[in-house]
Amino acid sequence: MAAIELSGVVKRFGPITAVDRLDLEVPEGICLGLLGPNGAGKSTTMRLLTGQALPDAGELRVLGHELPADSKAARAKMGVVPQLDNLDVDVTVEDNLAVYARLYRVKDVGAAVDAALDLARLRDRRRDAVDELSGGMRRRLLLARGLVHEPRLVLLDEPTVGLDPQIRTELWTLIGELKARGTTILMSTHYIEEAERLADEVAVMTKGTIISRGHPAELIAEHAGRQTAEIYAPPQRLTELRTEAEAAGLRVRPAGPAIAIVGSERARDGAIPDDAVIRAATLEDVFVLLTGEEAE
Amino acid sequence: MSAGARTMRRLEPAAIAGVMSREAANFRTYWKGTTFSSVLEPIVYLLAFGLGLGATLVDEVDGVPYIQFVGTGMVATAVIFSSALPAMFGTFVKHRFQNTYEAILAAPVDVEELVTAEMLWIGLRAGFYGCFPLLVTFAFGLDPAWGMLLVPFFAFVTALGFAGFGVAMAATVAKIDQFNYVTALCITPLFLIAGTFFPIDGLPQGVQVVAQVNPLHQLVELVRGGAFGYEAVDLARFAFLLAFALLTWRVAVSRMSKRLID
Numbered sequence: 322m323a324a325i326e327l328s329g330v331v332k333r334f335g336p337i338t339a340v341d342r343l344d345l346e347v348p349e350g351i352c353l354g355l356l357g358p359n360g361a362g363k364s365t366t367m368r369l370l371t372g373q374a375l376p377d378a379g380e381l382r383v384l385g386h387e388l389p390a391d392s393k394a395a396r397a398k399m400g401v402v403p404q405l406d407n408l409d410v411d412v413t414v415e416d417n418l419a420v421y422a423r424l425y426r427v428k429d430v431g432a433a434v435d436a437a438l439d440l441a442r443l444r445d446r447r448r449d450a451v452d453e454l455s456g457g458m459r460r461r462l463l464l465a466r467g468l469v470h471e472p473r474l475v476l477l478d479e480p481t482v483g484l485d486p487q488i489r490t491e492l493w494t495l496i497g498e499l500k501a502r503g504t505t506i507l508m509s510t511h512y513i514e515e516a517e518r519l520a521d522e523v524a525v526m527t528k529g530t531i532i533s534r535g536h537p538a539e540l541i542a543e544h545a546g547r548q549t550a551e552i553y554a555p556p557q558r559l560t561e562l563r564t565e566a567e568a569a570g571l572r573v574r575p576a577g578p579a580i581a582i583v584g585s586e587r588a589r590d591g592a593i594p595d596d597a598v599i600r601a602a603t604l605e606d607v608f609v610l611l612t613g614e615e616a617e
Numbered sequence: 618m619s620a621g622a623r624t625m626r627r628l629e630p631a632a633i634a635g636v637m638s639r640e641a642a643n644f645r646t647y648w649k650g651t652t653f654s655s656v657l658e659p660i661v662y663l664l665a666f667g668l669g670l671g672a673t674l675v676d677e678v679d680g681v682p683y684i685q686f687v688g689t690g691m692v693a694t695a696v697i698f699s700s701a702l703p704a705m706f707g708t709f710v711k712h713r714f715q716n717t718y719e720a721i722l723a724a725p726v727d728v729e730e731l732v733t734a735e736m737l738w739i740g741l742r743a744g745f746y747g748c749f750p751l752l753v754t755f756a757f758g759l760d761p762a763w764g765m766l767l768v769p770f771f772a773f774v775t776a777l778g779f780a781g782f783g784v785a786m787a788a789t790v791a792k793i794d795q796f797n798y799v800t801a802l803c804i805t806p807l808f809l810i811a812g813t814f815f816p817i818d819g820l821p822q823g824v825q826v827v828a829q830v831n832p833l834h835q836l837v838e839l840v841r842g843g844a845f846g847y848e849a850v851d852l853a854r855f856a857f858l859l860a861f862a863l864l865t866w867r868v869a870v871s872r873m874s875k876r877l878i879d
Contacts, residue, residue: 334879365879371723374879393625393725401723407716409639411646420642424635424724450646466720 322385324349324474324505325370330379332365332529339365341529343379349473352496352506354520356513356604358612362529363509364404367478370507371401384474397425400472402464404479408451414438414462415447418469425470433469440495441465457488464495475499477508481515493518513605523604527612537604544610545572545602546584552597553579566592574609583610625725628733632726636734639721644742651699655746659695660753663688666814667757678816681845688754690813692747692772692840693833700743700776701804704783705796708735708873712787718877728874732784736866739780744773751840764843771843774858775836781865788872812837832861 325347332340340362347353355363368374370383372392381388386395408417415434422433438444441461443454451459460481467475480496481489496519500506510516516523517537524534533540552562559580563573569592572583583606585593593599644651667684678686711717721731748769755761786799810817810824811833817825828834835854842851 332879368879373719373722373877393727396723397625397725401720403716403719403723405716405719407720409643409717412642416642420635420639421720421724423638424632424721424726426631426635426725 322349323347323382324384325507326380326382327366327369328380330366330369330381331377332362332369332374333377338529340369340376343530345524345531347505347507349505350503351521352500352508352519354516354523355507355509355526356511356516356520356523356608357509357526358511361511361526361612363511363526364478365529366526367401367476367507367509370399370476371396397470398472399474399476400467400470401476402467402478402480404482406459406463408459408463408466410452411450413448413450414443414454417451417462418466421466422469427470433471436471437465437469440468440498456484457491460484460488460492461495464492468499472504474505474507477506477510479509479511481510481512489515513603513608517604525608525611532611533607540607541602541604544583545606547586547602548584548599549602549606550582550585550588550593550597550599551576551579552582552594554594562594572610574606576609581606581609627727628730629725632730633734633737635724636721636726636731637738639717640735640738652746655695655699656749658698659691659750662694663691663750663753670814681841682758684757685754685759685844686841687814688750688757688759689841689844690811690837691750691754692768693775693811693836694808694813695750696743696747696772696776696836697779697804697808697833699746700739700779701783702800703742704735704739704780705786705799706793707739708784708787709790709793709796712876713793722877728877729870731877732781732870732873733866735784736777736780736869739783740773740777743776743780744769747772747776751844759844762844764847765840766843768840768843771836771839771855771858774855774862775832778832778858778861778865781862781869784869785865785872788869788876807831807833810834832858 323346325345327343327345330340330343331338343366355366357363365374369376369381372389375389383395384398386392388395415438418434418437419430422430427433438447441464443458443462446454446458451462454462464480477496481492484492493515496506500519508519520537522535523537523540524531533544535543552559554562563580566573566582566588569589571585571588574581574583582588582593583602585599667687671683675683677683718731722728751765751768786796790796810820810828811831812828817828817834820828835857839851839854842848
């Protein structure tokens with residue numbers, strides 16, 4: 322049984338279709354990265370899965386429960402780590418965890434709080450108010466709060482958005498530990514590196530639907546080939562090179578001040594300038610080619 | 618460890634208790650300030666009106682010393698100020714600024730349980746704070762009476778109604794400053810025509826009709842019944858308060874569902 326099954330799901334907000342005939346299956350035990358630009362429909366998909374948005378069409382099933390009818394039972398078995406920090410800042414670390422242990426009907430609240438404190442490495446700060454914690458500690462606590470009931474499925478909604486690199490790395494370590502336990506994870510992100518590092522499979526989402534899915538290496542091989550040539554030159558020269566490469570059937574994407582010729586191993590001799598930087602193709606190349614958006 | 622595969626019911630006590638435990642955890646961090654203002658404000662009113670007017674313009678109303686008349690009426694003032702206002706502002710802030718409800722609703726808690734818990738918590742708090750003016754009035758010669766033992770319960774039921782009203786308003790307004798309209802158009806008039814400071818039978822006929830459907834007026838009369846003797850009509854007054862609480866509960870659930878579920 323898949324942990325998540327979505328079939329033909331549509332969600333509209335007035336004239337805007339946020340989720341458009343979305344089909345998505347997440348098998349148990351994997352970490353699926355839902356990668357897409359802002360406005361792709363990732364957060365709406367997350368809200369549909371937690372029953373905070375109701376579909377206009379389609380079928381949703383989470384851990385065997387039909388949504389939205391049986392959403393409450395599904396929510397009891399899943400944990401959610403939100404994009405925004407919504408901890409109770411005046412309340413102690415342990416009380417924040419205890420409240421959610423109760424909301425999830427955990428029988429031994431004390432033991433669950435202790436386990437979550439260990440996971441977040443906050444045992445020695447348990448009696449401090451959240452306000453007194455550093456940004457990284459707060460993020461770890463937010464993650465631990467979503468796991469206090471040991472859920473079978475965890476939804477991570479942009480878990481590291483807006484965080485500095487050090488805190489992001491701390492979070493990735495914790496998410497890695499969660500993966501190692503066999504917990505099913507659906508993680509929305511618009512950070513390429515995050516998806517590459519953590520996800521067993523990546524689904525690229527844009528305009529409310531998934532346009533490609535697979536293991537990062539498979540996606541790269543399928544859409545970007547083996548290597549990419551980055552060319553730095555004055556704008557006019559870049560325009561000429563782009564036109565030539567596209568005429569030769571190669572795919573070109575912007576790369577900040579440069580252009581990147583994707584799948585450059587297929588270029589004929591002399592088509593790639595000698596001063597081009599040749600590197601292995603990445604998921605970022607795939608993302609930009611598929612979504613037309615600059616990656617972060 | 619979690620609820621597992623069992624079917625989950627509507628209005629689960631565990632969900633309601635969980636939400637209330639969050640309120641209690643937060644309350645422990647700010648109870649001093651809230652208690653101070655909730656207790657002091659009615660006392661200031663009591664002293665200003667009871668002693669001020671009582672010493673200069675009014676000796677007694679219907680045979681009751683004016684300060685005792687005001688003191689018993691002030692229970693209603695304490696109740697509305699410690700229920701409607703926290704429900705309005707607290708709910709709005711938790712929803713719009715703190716994203717608290719997004720986190721709670723991601724757990725096995727429905728909007729109906731969330732609203733019910735918020736109302737119960739505010740009701741309990743306001744029921745407690747509502748008794749303080751009565752206790753202060755003892756110092757001004759009000760004799761304790763057995764009937765007063767029901768006052769916390771009446772205050773609780775009335776506070777439930779105004780908590781529901783506040784939650785519904787929080788789910789209706791677009792911006793926090795729009796509460797100024799609610800306060801000016803609803804809260805202040807209800808507070809003034811409750812019969813707290815003067816009997817409503819001296820008011821123009823139209824205003825009297827409005828006062829009769831004012832839940833605060835029913836509470837004022839019930840508290841005075843507790844202090845000076847109940848009448849048969851008090852049963853109807855209590856039924857009215859129950860109906861008010863039930864109505865605002867359903868409206869609050871409906872409004873919050875529209876606000877929280879896309």
